[in-house]
Structures are given as C-alpha cells and as structure tokens.
Amino acid sequence: MTKQKIDPRVIRTRRLLKQAFIDLMEVRAFDEITVQDISDKATVKRATFYLHYKDKNELMIQYIDETLKDLREKVNVQISFLDNFDYLDQQPHPSFVQLFHQIAENFAFYRALLVTNRIPYLTSGLLEIIHEFVSEGINQIEPSDQNLFAKRDLIIKYVESAFLEVIIWWIENNMHYSEHEMAFQLMTLSIKGPYKNNPLKYRSLSAENDANKKPIN
Template sequence: MSTHKPKQDPRITRTHQLLQDALLDLIRERGFDKLTVQQIAERATLNRATFYLHYRDKHDLLQQGMDEVLQQLVNNIRSQTESERVDFRKDKPHPTFIRMFEHIQQHSKYYQVILAEQKIPHFMTRMTEVLSDFASEGISAVEAESEAYHLTVPKEMAVRYAASAFLGVIIWWLEQDMPYSPKYMAANLMKLVIKGPYLNSPFQ
C-alpha cells in the first residue's frame, strides 16, 4: 500500500493562496477585527460561496495560515542531520539557524504582518513555543557533551530566556526590513547566545 500523501489540486492551492494573500493585505490595511468574509473574498477576486467551500470563517482562514507557516518553521528546524551537530568552538553559523532565518525571509510578508506589525497574540505564543522547543533541544545537546556545560540556572528559565531573545531578534530583523542575510543573522544570533554581546567581558 502506498504511503504517499495525495497531491493537492493546484486549483485548490491557488484558491488558498489568493485568500491568504487577501487576508494579509487587508489585515495590514484595516486590522483583523474589522474584516468581513465578503471583503476578503472580493480582494481575492472570488465569491463568498467559494470562500465557504474552504474555510468556516475568517478565524479559520487565519488559523490555517498560522498552522501551515509554523509547521514549515518546525520542519526547517527539525531537519537537522547527524553531520550538522553544533560545534560551539567554531564561529560558523549552524545550518539549523540559517534555515530558520531563510524560512522567515521566504515568508517575510506573512511574518512582517502577523508577527512584527500586528503582533497577533496567538501566533506569538505559538512561535514562542516552537522556539522554546528548539532552545530546549539545543541546551540538552550541549549538556550531553560534557558536565562542564551544565546550567547555572533552572533549564526552564534558560529555555524561556533563549526563546524570548530569539523572538525579539526576529521581530527586530523584520521591522528593519531584513537588512542582513539569513547567514549573517544566524551567525550573530549564535554568537549572542554563546558569547554574549561583548568582545571581552566587561564584568571580569
């Protein structure tokens, strides 16, 4: 028996994309709360009946868009291979960090509207959860290397600190219209996480 997932009809894919694009444009112009299904359908050059063939309401449209984007983010973060284990003694950006920023750049309009501009609470919460899982796995991997790398604070505190820092840097990058490449962002975020912001510690 084949385990391949059936490929979605290109017409359905196009309809979904039209509606998601229309939603983003209108959220940017008017905010989500004031939008109607009629306005979304008209902007997508579709009719209301077509909209309701695919989504229950505007909240379902927003939710499915968030689910899809965040699942892609998770897939990019978790596609690490054994050869991509982090060597924290090197300054080279880790491929997982690069893929994270490449994904955000590829979907920059979505992240700029939903995360940086509107700061939709549900999306921010779920993205923080994704980044927390990422940070937790990274911290566990480092701790497994040597007892010298054990934490000086509760792991839950370190995870939340890292996830919040990641999210803050990502939002800043989007707000500045992504002036630096994904590779540059990955390298410097790793540097901040590992060494802090100073060339030499001013506290020693």
C-alpha cells in the same frame, strides 16, 4: 496510504484567499477585516470563500498552522540535529540559518501577523518551535547543570524570549541584516553572551591599577 491529490483549482483559490488575507492584514487590524473584504481582494465570490473556510478565523488558523509546520520541518528540531557540529568554528549552525531563511521566505506573512498585527496564536506557536530549538541546543551543548550559571529552565525561557523579540525586531526593520549574519550573531550571543571580554573584570583591574598609581601623601 497515498495522499489524495487536491484539485489544482482548489489550491489556486486558497492561495488567492490567503494572499488577500495577508495583504489586508498588512494595512488593517484583524477585527476590521470581513470575509467580503477578503473575497473582493482575492477576486472570488463570497460563496466561494465559504466553500473553503467557515470564516476568517479558520482561514487564519489554517494558514498559521501550515506555515509553522513547514518551519518546524525545515529547521528540523530533532534530537540529532546538532550532532558533529563544531561550535568553535566561525560559522552559524545550519538550523540557525534555516530559521531565518524560512522567516525571510514568508516575510509578508510574518510582518502582517507578528508586526502589523501581533496575533497571539502565531506568537505562541512560533515560541513553541523556538523553545524546542533552544532547549535542544542548550541540552546538547551543556548537558550538565553544574556548568550553568542559572537554572536550566530559566535559561531556556530567557533565550527563547530573546529569540522571539529579535526575530520580530528583524522583521520590523525589513531584514536589515542578512540571514547568515543574524544566525551567527544570535548563536554567538546565546553561547558566549554579548562581551568579548568580561567588562567587570577589566573595570576592576583598571580601578585597582589607578589606586596603585595614587601618590602617597
């Protein structure tokens, strides 16, 4: 079946309404925004708004669904997405880069709905995508539970929660690191942890050496 083409005028009006909604959400709380506010900002009549959405909630939910659908497709969290990738190479996986690239492409949207207003519907939807991304990555890198320090479900929850908060932090700081750097740093942290060398091991060795150097009375 072929998809029915949408009238370009409809596309343009919805784009104006969505942009107006985001512009308002960047400076005001969701509860403070009215349909009239959105219509005025979009320079369309209130009646025109209702031709496309029944209320502001429907506009927001549809916009979030569309954006997350696009993110999921672009990041591509399919079973085969990690095949033949060399994790020893000093490069981030393309899917990691794509994750940050898509967020950067929709920066105003994510800033308005994750930072200025933390909308639970977006947070849970984004976390669901990150969960798929993280769990697939961990399952591909290490399929055996015997080689994990903690329970697999706990590790996945820990990493996905960190991913979400790091993304929010990155947005809050106006994407102060490049997409590539964020992807590489986060991938490295997820696989190796924060330390190049185990600090407890070297602290223990240092303490042992200091003890051996003490003079005997």
